[in-house]
Amino acid sequence: MHDNDSSAHMIDCDAAATMIEPLTELVLRAGEAILAVNRCAMTIEGKADGSPVTEADLAADQIIARGLRELAPDIPVLSEERTGSARPPYRGSFFLIDPLDGTKEFVAGRAEFTVNLALVTQGTPLLGIVGAPAMGLIWRGIVGRGAERMRLAGGRLGVLEPIHTRPMPRHGEPWVAAVSRSHGDRASEAFIARRPNAVREQLGSAVKFGRLAEGSVDLYPRLAPTSEWDVAAGHAVVTAAGGRITAPDGGVLKYGQGRDGGFIVPGFIAWGDPSAADAH
Numbered sequence: 001m002h003d004n005d006s007s008a009h010m011i012d013c014d015a016a017a018t019m020i021e022p023l024t025e026l027v028l029r030a031g032e033a034i035l036a037v038n039r040c041a042m043t044i045e046g047k048a049d050g051s052p053v054t055e056a057d058l059a060a061d062q063i064i065a066r067g068l069r070e071l072a073p074d075i076p077v078l079s080e081e082r083t084g085s086a087r088p089p090y091r092g093s094f095f096l097i098d099p100l101d102g103t104k105e106f107v108a109g110r111a112e113f114t115v116n117l118a119l120v121t122q123g124t125p126l127l128g129i130v131g132a133p134a135m136g137l138i139w140r141g142i143v144g145r146g147a148e149r150m151r152l153a154g155g156r157l158g159v160l161e162p163i164h165t166r167p168m169p170r171h172g173e174p175w176v177a178a179v180s181r182s183h184g185d186r187a188s189e190a191f192i193a194r195r196p197n198a199v200r201e202q203l204g205s206a207v208k209f210g211r212l213a214e215g216s217v218d219l220y221p222r223l224a225p226t227s228e229w230d231v232a233a234g235h236a237v238v239t240a241a242g243g244r245i246t247a248p249d250g251g252v253l254k255y256g257q258g259r260d261g262g263f264i265v266p267g268f269i270a271w272g273d274p275s276a277a278d279a280h
Contacts, residue, residue: 031133060099088258102205112204118232128236141240165272166215187223209234213241
């Protein structure tokens with residue numbers, strides 16, 4: 001395992017830009033491996049926290065792990081499927097991976113599952129890629145360089161479309177909140193209810209971040225604990241697209257610190273319009 005206390009391996013915007021194409025290819029290949037698994041015949045096991053893990057999770061994880069070793073052997077990797085080897089805190093740059101986000105959606109036969117890959121530098125997501133293989137979409141971005149959506153055609157990367165978050169509708173006008181299909185919570189619902197005329201769009205996995213980044217959704221609150229690998233890639237994509245991710249109190253989210261022996265985000269609010277976050 002690499003020395004995570006060293007800041008020698010730092011990836012900045014320029015270096016991230018040289019890596020985004022091969023990283024996107026890794027996400028694409030991991031998605032193909034997931035789609036190749038027969039959901040009707042696959043093995044489903046339970047992890048210690050009760051969440052499911054399938055052979056699709058593990059296949060995607062192996063592809064990404066192998067690719068990152070070749071592409072960036074000096075950068076540590078934290079994957080949901082290999083947390084046992086994690087040695088926080090991560091002080092320089094590291095990759096934060098969820099090889100199959102939305103396993104419940106995948107097992108249920110729905111299309112809303114994703115491959116999440118983030119590059120985090122000094123605790124802040126810098127690059128994010130969210131691939132939704134069954135939807136034929138990839139959202140990606142580098143903070144400070146913009147974000148884009150890619151449509152997949154015939155298993156290859158197709159048209160690139162620049163994307164941007166949209167302004168929050170004026171108070172009293174209809175607005176769209178992304179809500180979890182499988183992990184709803186009362187605090188998030190209460191937060192949404194405080195602003196009138198909400199239209200709730202149920203979505204699974206990190207697809208919610210993609211829809212926010214492309215301007216289809218205005219807000220995505222998650223005021224219950226979740227894992228860092230569920231959030232980091234979407235955090236980078238939304239920020240690159242002009243939005244903002246905050247802690248529930250408006251503070252800054254940091255990743256890879258290993259607080260309390262885990263990698264948990266206690267809650268967050270993903271804002272399409274940063275001025276709405278300022279007014280909160």
